[in-house]
Amino acid sequence: MSELNLILLGPPGAGKGTQAERLRDEFELPHISTGDILRQAVADGTELGQTAKGYMDSGELVPDEVIIGVIIERLGEDDARDGFLLDGFPRTIGQADALADALGGLDRSLTAVLLIEVPDEEIVKRISGRRVNPESGRIYHVDYDPPREEGVDDVDGTPLIQREDDKPETVRNRLAVYHEQTAPLVAYYDDQGLLHRFDGTAAPNEVAGHIRATISTLRREEEI
Numbered sequence: 643m644s645e646l647n648l649i650l651l652g653p654p655g656a657g658k659g660t661q662a663e664r665l666r667d668e669f670e671l672p673h674i675s676t677g678d679i680l681r682q683a684v685a686d687g688t689e690l691g692q693t694a695k696g697y698m699d700s701g702e703l704v705p706d707e708v709i710i711g712v713i714i715e716r717l718g719e720d721d722a723r724d725g726f727l728l729d730g731f732p733r734t735i736g737q738a739d740a741l742a743d744a745l746g747g748l749d750r751s752l753t754a755v756l757l758i759e760v761p762d763e764e765i766v767k768r769i770s771g772r773r774v775n776p777e778s779g780r781i782y783h784v785d786y787d788p789p790r791e792e793g794v795d796d797v798d799g800t801p802l803i804q805r806e807d808d809k810p811e812t813v814r815n816r817l818a819v820y821h822e823q824t825a826p827l828v829a830y831y832d833d834q835g836l837l838h839r840f841d842g843t844a845a846p847n848e849v850a851g852h853i854r855a856t857i858s859t860l861r862r863e864e865e866i
């Protein structure tokens with residue numbers, strides 16, 4: 643397969659980031675996370691960050707016209723020439739159409755959309771227990787992956803915080819936004835024959851195994 647142009651789709655907290663890190667290492671693809679790009683922009687105090695912050699803190703989506711240009715530009719960088727792994731984009735039909743246009747203009751197309759499914763209740767449990775080292779970005783979970791000493795990073799002792807948008811009421815809003823604005827992409831990509839579904843309640847290794855098998859099958863099909 644010449645290119646591996648992949649999208650990871652699914653609600654916040656489905657494990658897209660975890661899977662993306664594994665796929666990145668295995669297939670040598672750049673992991674392009676819009677959430678990470680926007681959080682970095684907020685931390686750097688750039689114009690993009692200043693625009694995005696209010697939306698992010700309340701769990702709303704940043705407007706399409708703000709995010710689309712950023713991602714299209716990122717996809718044009720050298721390391722994305724042979725493929726990419728989009729995590730958190732597209733999140734609306736407008737974004738998906740813009741992505742298709744941009745790829746089409748470069749004579750490229752999507753290889754597959756990997757949908758990681760997790761029920762809402764499980765998402766709320768996962769996200770509201772998440773704690774982050776604000777310096778390094780290292781992530782823990784109060785039940786599933788607790789630090790050795792409560793509230794403190796194992797590696798450098800930095801006090802852990804809860805991200806503003808990980809607070810339970812914001813998580814509920816993020817889920818509502820997902821169902822309203824992002825879930826329509828499931829049918830959108832299914833209609834194009836691109837969608838592959840994965841049970842995100844399984845252990846991360848198991849999910850990774852299923853995704854790997856799907857990518858191998860896609861590659862074999864292309865060789866035939």
Ligand code: AMP
Nearest residue numbers: 654676677697698702703704730731733
């Ligand atoms: P994430 O870490 O992917 O859940 O993203 C965190 C927040 O960044 C979201 O709740 C949105 O406010 C914003 N965001 C990330 N990706 C997008 C996108 N593709 N479109 C609009 N807003 C986004």
